[in-house]
Amino acid sequence: MVEYRVGGSLAANDPTYIEREADRTLYRALSQGELCYVLTSRQMGKSSLRLRTRQRLETEGMGRCAAIDLTRIGSQHITPEQWYLGLAFELWRRFGLAQTVNLPVWWQQLGPLPPVQKLSYWMESVLLVAEPDQPLFIFLDEIDGVKGLSFAVEDFFGLVRFCYNQRAENPAYRRLNWALFGVATPRNLVADLQQTPFNIGKAIALAGFSLSEAAPLAAGLLGLADRPDRVLAAVLHWTRGQPFLTQKLCGLIQTAAQNQAIAAGSEARAVERLVRSRLIHHWETQDDPEHLRTIRDRLLVDRLRSGRLLSLHQQLLMQGSLAADGSPEQAELKLSGLAIERDGDLRVANPIYAEIFNHDWVNRCLAQQRPYAVMLQAWVASNFQDDSRLLMGQALQDALHWAAHKSLSDLDYRYLSASQKWDANQVRLELEAKDRANQMLAEAQRRANQIIWFSYLSLGSCLAISLVALLVGLL
Amino acid sequence: MHADEALALLDQLLPGYTFSNLQETVFSQVWEGKTYAEIAESCGYDHSYIRDVGFRLWQSLSESLNQKVSKSNIRAVVERYARHQSLPAAMVSAPEPAAASVLPDWELPNGPVPLTSQLYIERPPIETQTMAALLRPGSLIRLKAPRQMGKTSLLRRLVAHGQGHQMRCVTLSLHRADRQTFADLDRFLRWFCANISYQLGLEADLNRCWNRDIGSKVSCTAYLEDAVLAQVDTPLVIALDEVNELFQYPELASEFLPLLRSWYEEARESEPWSRIRWILAHATEVYAPLQLHQSPFNVGLAIRLPSFTLEQVQELAHRHRLPWAEGHDGAENLLSLLRVVSSRPGLVRLALYALAQGNTSLEQFLEEAPTQSGIYGDHLRELLAALYPHPDLQLALRWVFEAAEPVALEPITAYRLENLGLIDLYKNLATPSCELYRQYFLAFLPLPSSAAYG
Numbered sequence: 001m002v003e004y005r006v007g008g009s010l011a012a013n014d015p016t017y018i019e020r021e022a023d024r025t026l027y028r029a030l031s032q033g034e035l036c037y038v039l040t041s042r043q044m045g046k047s048s049l050r051l052r053t054r055q056r057l058e059t060e061g062m063g064r065c066a067a068i069d070l071t072r073i074g075s076q077h078i079t080p081e082q083w084y085l086g087l088a089f090e091l092w093r094r095f096g097l098a099q100t101v102n103l104p105v106w107w108q109q110l111g112p113l114p115p116v117q118k119l120s121y122w123m124e125s126v127l128l129v130a131e132p133d134q135p136l137f138i139f140l141d142e143i144d145g146v147k148g149l150s151f152a153v154e155d156f157f158g159l160v161r162f163c164y165n166q167r168a169e170n171p172a173y174r175r176l177n178w179a180l181f182g183v184a185t186p187r188n189l190v191a192d193l194q195q196t197p198f199n200i201g202k203a204i205a206l207a208g209f210s211l212s213e214a215a216p217l218a219a220g221l222l223g224l225a226d227r228p229d230r231v232l233a234a235v236l237h238w239t240r241g242q243p244f245l246t247q248k249l250c251g252l253i254q255t256a257a258q259n260q261a262i263a264a265g266s267e268a269r270a271v272e273r274l275v276r277s278r279l280i281h282h283w284e285t286q287d288d289p290e291h292l293r294t295i296r297d298r299l300l301v302d303r304l305r306s307g308r309l310l311s312l313h314q315q316l317l318m319q320g321s322l323a324a325d326g327s328p329e330q331a332e333l334k335l336s337g338l339a340i341e342r343d344g345d346l347r348v349a350n351p352i353y354a355e356i357f358n359h360d361w362v363n364r365c366l367a368q369q370r371p372y373a374v375m376l377q378a379w380v381a382s383n384f385q386d387d388s389r390l391l392m393g394q395a396l397q398d399a400l401h402w403a404a405h406k407s408l409s410d411l412d413y414r415y416l417s418a419s420q421k422w423d424a425n426q427v428r429l430e431l432e433a434k435d436r437a438n439q440m441l442a443e444a445q446r447r448a449n450q451i452i453w454f455s456y457l458s459l460g461s462c463l464a465i466s467l468v469a470l471l472v473g474l475l
Numbered sequence: 476m477h478a479d480e481a482l483a484l485l486d487q488l489l490p491g492y493t494f495s496n497l498q499e500t501v502f503s504q505v506w507e508g509k510t511y512a513e514i515a516e517s518c519g520y521d522h523s524y525i526r527d528v529g530f531r532l533w534q535s536l537s538e539s540l541n542q543k544v545s546k547s548n549i550r551a552v553v554e555r556y557a558r559h560q561s562l563p564a565a566m567v568s569a570p571e572p573a574a575a576s577v578l579p580d581w582e583l584p585n586g587p588v589p590l591t592s593q594l595y596i597e598r599p600p601i602e603t604q605t606m607a608a609l610l611r612p613g614s615l616i617r618l619k620a621p622r623q624m625g626k627t628s629l630l631r632r633l634v635a636h637g638q639g640h641q642m643r644c645v646t647l648s649l650h651r652a653d654r655q656t657f658a659d660l661d662r663f664l665r666w667f668c669a670n671i672s673y674q675l676g677l678e679a680d681l682n683r684c685w686n687r688d689i690g691s692k693v694s695c696t697a698y699l700e701d702a703v704l705a706q707v708d709t710p711l712v713i714a715l716d717e718v719n720e721l722f723q724y725p726e727l728a729s730e731f732l733p734l735l736r737s738w739y740e741e742a743r744e745s746e747p748w749s750r751i752r753w754i755l756a757h758a759t760e761v762y763a764p765l766q767l768h769q770s771p772f773n774v775g776l777a778i779r780l781p782s783f784t785l786e787q788v789q790e791l792a793h794r795h796r797l798p799w800a801e802g803h804d805g806a807e808n809l810l811s812l813l814r815v816v817s818s819r820p821g822l823v824r825l826a827l828y829a830l831a832q833g834n835t836s837l838e839q840f841l842e843e844a845p846t847q848s849g850i851y852g853d854h855l856r857e858l859l860a861a862l863y864p865h866p867d868l869q870l871a872l873r874w875v876f877e878a879a880e881p882v883a884l885e886p887i888t889a890y891r892l893e894n895l896g897l898i899d900l901y902k903n904l905a906t907p908s909c910e911l912y913r914q915y916f917l918a919f920l921p922l923p924s925s926a927a928y929g
Contacts, residue, residue: 007773007774007775008739008740008773008774008775009740009743010743011743011744012743012744047740051743051744054744055744067744069737069740069741071733071734071736071737072692072693072696072733072734072737073690073692073693074692075660075690075691075692075730076726076730077659077660078690081688082687082688082689082690083690085688085689085690086689086690086692086693089689089693089697090693090696093697093700104686104688104689107688108688142737284902285901285902288773288777289773289774289777290773291773
């Protein structure tokens with residue numbers, strides 16, 4: 001019986017391996033000597049594609065291959081010297097050349113050269129010499145692993161680019177071919193446009209399975225459904241061909257239908273029931289092997305960015321699609337796997353994600369992130385009465401800035417507008433108070449003047465009276 | 476001779492004898508020449524408690540081996556056995572269990588269920604599923620369950636199943652490594668490789684492949700390829716028990732787990748690596764800080780071991796020959812037991828063992844269970860001792876046990892309590908894992924001196 005594979009890469013001969021457009025493009029590009037890279041989200045089948053392509057190149061005698069998972073070389077405390085030598089050492093072994101040269105000794109003899117230069121020198125004078133006839137294909141997987149190192153490896157990517165450019169001058173380099181795989185954007189990995197290999201290489205897009213591509217998967221449902229192809233169509237409706245979800249859902253159907261085969265006409269309903277009960281309902285506890293939690297974490301882990309990512313996703317949920325603009329947020333959302341780009345539009349990758357990471361979910365996440373969470377809670381606790389819990393002045397301005405372009409819950413808007421009103425009211429009251437104070441001041445002044453005039457008058461009249469009295473006395 | 480080999484030899488010599496985790500730790504570290512004080516320091520227990528565990532360990536080993544065993548002569552004794560590869564004749568012909576005694580004396584209910592025991596209860600389809608997976612080249616099986624759920628018992632059965640299929644087997648219990656081993660990646664990988672070689676009877680010449688210049692991970696991979704896989708041409712089972720020990724060292728875990736994953740993936744394209752079958756047993760969720768650039772550790776067949784069902788408990792009671800547990804009324808009786816001790820296999824087994832001795836009634840048992848003198852006394856004291864150096868854990872635990880509702884704990888605290896099997900976690904909310912613990916710890920946890928937690 002066909003067994004579906006959930007998580008991890010598929011062996012090259014696995015019957016559930018689905019060949020896609022990317023298989024053909026990658027193979028063609030590599031055999032024509034192009035520098036290829038496959039940068040996409042997790043669990044899209046990158047490593048399986050690498051395995052399959054490698055096997056095809058080898059069986060068709062196109063050359064020798066070495067595949068390296070970069071997480072196996074780097075670690076947090078590794079030095080550049082160890083990393084570059086480690087890479088050379090692994091390549092050396094993967095090409096099966098281990099016995100011919102004592103690499104660490106050879107490396108030491110080069111003395112104090114920068115390690116990237118040693119690697120370059122090693123490729124030219126040892127690797128390409130040891131294998132003088134055949135093309136060599138180097139597959140590097142998990143290249144985003146380099147971001148966890150304590151030093152920048154821009155030089156390394158520079159070297160890959162250099163090797164490619166050397167082809168014009170040194171024909172030996174024409175035999176050296178590279179394919180890079182990982183979860184990253186080119187800009188993430190190398191900021192320097194002069195060093196990046198990604199603007200001269202060929203990007204291989206890895207899309208989900210189309211219905212016709214996925215057809216072989218129906219073999220695992222034979223005998224379990226009257227119309228396996230219809231079941232598969234219903235699966236693809238939900239997964240949009242996302243490889244991990246497609247395999248997982250097919251596996252779930254396979255188990256569930258052991259007891260009762262899926263009758264003609266009930267395919268969509270049967271599949272939907274499984275999607276809802278086994279994937280969407282309590283997804284956080286059913287997500288094993290981990291897939292959805294990785295997407296969630298990728299959205300939420302960076303506090304500074306997650307607000308923007310969430311609101312972008314929210315816009316996708318509301319509008320269905322947005323024009324792809326290549327912004328860093330859009331790129332990150334695509335890398336998380338949550339969004340895909342098709343025909344110039346960005347949209348949520350499939351209905352399963354849309355149901356799990358829905359409006360309510362986004363609202364809850366935003367709620368946890370709102371800068372005024374504590375104040376809001378206290379305000380709600382006071383039954384919306386305690387005005388001292390509202391925002392004012394700079395705090396209000398900051399909150400409004402944070403809320404801009406987000407679609408928040410009614411409670412947020414109620415709180416923010418109450419705050420604005422309160423703030424405006426406070427300002428008005430302050431003005432009025434100032435007014436009143438001025439009036440009082442003017443009044444007081446007027447009174448004071450009156451008193452002064454009055455006292456002048458009384459003083460004058462006193463003076464006049466006393467003058468009269470004096471005159472009367474004198475007379 | 477290495478501590479793991481010594482333990483393996485003792486397992487072989489004394490098939491009915493099982494070590495608890497802590498006993499294994501104490502044994503291994505005494506073997507390496509550590510003092511009790513150092514052991515206490517390295518595993519976070521109180522010094523006097525470790526001394527006590529050690530004392531009782533030598534005492535029971537002395538009884539089983541029929542000769543005086545102590546901290547100072549254990550090496551000499553075991554090495555002597557290793558040379559002769561057998562026990563004195565008197566020991567080998569162990570007396571047949573008399574029909575009258577309900578349970579043979581040797582089957583003490585602590586630690587994993589011995590391979591030969593009648594008391595292992597299968598939990599279908601887990602056994603068949605995992606054993607089938609073990610026979611597939613390049614497979615990986617993850618056994619996930621809190622303490623006292625029978626992970627190690629299943630793991631040993633899987634290993635035995637592998638041996639039955641001509642596989643060479645290695646079992647590494649991570650709690651046997653001392654704290655220093657986890658201090659850095661290089662040390663840990665060396666420990667890992669050396670133990671694999673020891674157990675396979677290969678020479679552990681680490682320095683031949685280990686090269687500082689190429690880094691520890693590359694060295695380790697090269698070692699496994701050249702010094703292990705190239706020397707062993709049969710399938711190989713590498714079982715790692717107590718992997719959760721690793722999660723306490725997040726930096727190490729975030730280096731080692733991806734490395735393990737890459738070896739597993741390598742099996743897809745390399746014949747030597749596909750000969751390895753991995754088994755990993757861990758008490759808690761894989762808990763390592765999120766590294767966005769790494770694939771999560773989510774490969775292979777994941778098995779979450781469930782508690783016993785009532786039928787399974789009844790079957791176990793039947794094998795303990797307990798007449799009051801039979802039939803419908805028996806099920807009712809058992810339910811009153813399970814309400815206190817939960818249906819965790821380890822705790823149930825202890826209860827049935829005690830009840831099978833016939834000296835105590837069910838009511839009496841339930842009354843005594845959460846006290847120092849009950850059958851769970853040692854187990855509960857061990858947990859208390861583990862909590863002793865950590866007032867923060869005590870406080871959090873008290874909070875969970877006193878609350879009527881599930882309680883949200885700070886993640887690391889929650890993880891450590893779950894690791895000890897004291898709480899159940901559901902969506903980050905903690906509840907007491909069983910009534911037994913609740914009663915005991917509310918009575919014996921030191922009262923908090925400062926303000927309440929949270």
